[in-house]
Amino acid sequence: MRHSRQRELILDIITGNTTHPTADAIYVAAREREPNISLGTVYRNLKVLAEEDKLVTLETQDKKIHYDYNVLPHGHFICDRCGKIYDMFYEDGQIGKLAERGFSVSGAKCVYYGVCAECGKKEKN
Amino acid sequence: MRHSRQRELILDIITGNTTHPTADAIYVAAREREPNISLGTVYRNLKVLAEEDKLVTLETQDKKIHYDYNVLPHGHFICDRCGKIYDMFYEDGQIGKLAERGFSVSGAKCVYYGVCAECGKKEKN
DNA sequence: TCCTAAATAGTAATGATTATCATTATTATA
């Protein structure tokens, strides 16, 4: 993978950004510093960076991919009203702690990724 | 909400269906019994049924919404290789039990939904 | 039966993401 000014810029924009921005939001921010950057370039690099585990994607009900620079394992809370995405770093008693902070949880979606038993067997052969 | 043959059919197709089908797959199945049913009708009813908590949506990396008739709280495991979606009904030691069954977990995405503290405060006013 | 609003079928529109491709930029090597 070759170095590029644009990819550097995108990484710089998301690093430390806790707003879980969409590709478009990143594009808008990028144009402030690199006015000719293309939306396609933003998408392409976000995809590459996600494949390299430099960032993590979050598929939500708004049908836009949100990007998270924080690749450490943690969960998210999405407000049904304002749509804001909060990070959840604690592992134990998550819902209880959210309640203490005034967050009411009405539902959860947990998805695990990996290789299933069937495919694991095939790969051994 | 008025009764409709089409909505009944869609509910019948997903009830007990553990494959987490997409709208298109449901459409294909529906056409076998109702050849003139419209794709729009399928989408419209799936949306309504989800709003009525008759089914649950699952947003995945394939950019298609998957529908789950099982509205009881449970998680999912998506195989990176074959894309198959498995249900996870146990609450404790989930990853450990998956490993016992030959599933290797490489990552997880947990999203909680509800109302955040800020919006909750506004609603009280 | 008749009326009214909800639901449908068919189709067009939307919008996020991807693909394409000619051009530019990076980097290894002579």
Add this chain to the structure above:
DNA sequence: TATAATAATGATAATCATTACTATTTAGGA
């Protein structure tokens, strides 16, 4: 340092899941 090979870009077109639109049909109560 110049050059060659090719990865990356910018601009734009294409894709495709989902939604909107609209004329027509249908459910179900008066």
